[in-house]
Amino acid sequence: MAVTDEAILKIKEMILSGELKPGDRLEPEKELSERLGLSRSSLREAVKALEIVRVLDVRRGDGTYVTSLEPDLLLEAMSFVVDLHSDQSVLEIFAVRRILEPATSALAAQNADPADLARLRELLEGVDAASELDALIEHDLEFHRGIASMAGNAYLTSLLESMSGRTVRARIWRGITQENATDRTIAEHDAILSALEAGDQDLARAVTLTHIAGIEAWLRAAAL
The missing domain is CATH 1.10.10.10 (Winged helix-like DNA-binding domain superfamily/Winged helix DNA-binding domain)
Incomplete structure (x- = not known):
């Protein structure tokens, strides 16, 4: 246990x-x-x-x-969990993220300037496993938002941003139910950022795919 x-x-x-x-x-x-x-x-x-x-x-x-x-009161809370586990649209959103975000990271690796990367590194270093859950969720949203912005495609940034709000419940539930979810997320974000800092488009694409696919796999298992 x-x-x-x-x-x-x-x-x-x-x-x-x-x-x-x-x-x-x-x-x-x-x-x-x-x-x-x-x-x-x-x-x-x-x-x-x-x-x-x-x-x-x-x-x-x-x-x-x-x-x-x-x-x-308790039924209201139960609906939170039921909605998460029964709402197939969340799974569909993560499937779209799995397609789009690796390509977004590759573009960011190509286009990011040092100031953008420094801001993202500062953001990453501002959280750890001891941080409050709401701070960790905000970090996760801001980290992916920062990568989308660095890609240099306003339409792509807007599209990804429109999906973010629909995944907050999944992020919260994963944070409190999956063992070591926080440590894993921070480590994977660090791998993505390191690839961006190296300007390695292929590596940025690969580690982002691993990150998103891992979350999607957890969500599919949780929804069973």
């Missing part, structure tokens, strides 16, 4: 046993992680996942609370 899954299970057991009731505030992260025998990072990821499915409510500067657990 992945450590994040274990953390989710332990919090769920606390709720089912009545130790945590609707409206209750969780202990501070340090104390709760020690009591449950979990790392703070795995507890943090579990809280993110349970926040998305409306079991927990994270109030910045206040604490983390159990929600009302009312059926309507």
Whole structure:
């Protein structure tokens, strides 16, 4: 069992046993992680996942609370997952991305100037596996947007941008359910950027294809 899954299970057991009731505030992260025998990072990821499915409510500067657990609230969250797993248009979008983005990276390798590459490198170095999920999602969107911009084709940039918003749910769900998804994404982005910095069009095309195809394969498996 992945450590994040274990953390989710332990919090769920606390709720089912009545130790945590609707409206209750969780202990501070340090104390709760020690009591449950979990790392703070795995507890943090579990809280993110349970926040998305409306079991927990994270109030910045206040604490983390159990929600009302009312059926309507939980059904709203369940629709998030059901929509992701049943909406074939997301799979079709990733299939289009798999066709377009390798070619986009090849164009970017040919056309990017040093300032563009420096900005993209700064963006990449600004995130790591410890970053908040929303920051990682924003990084992912901005990274691919930056490559599209460097390709030098306004129509292609607009086309890829129009698809980005439709894939945010998939990016969120992958970030909290696929083990090491964040580390893998950062490493693959680094490989793409290194190819761009080298001006190697063939390598940029290949590593981008690997990156997009890997996400598409995960999404197809998750949708089964």
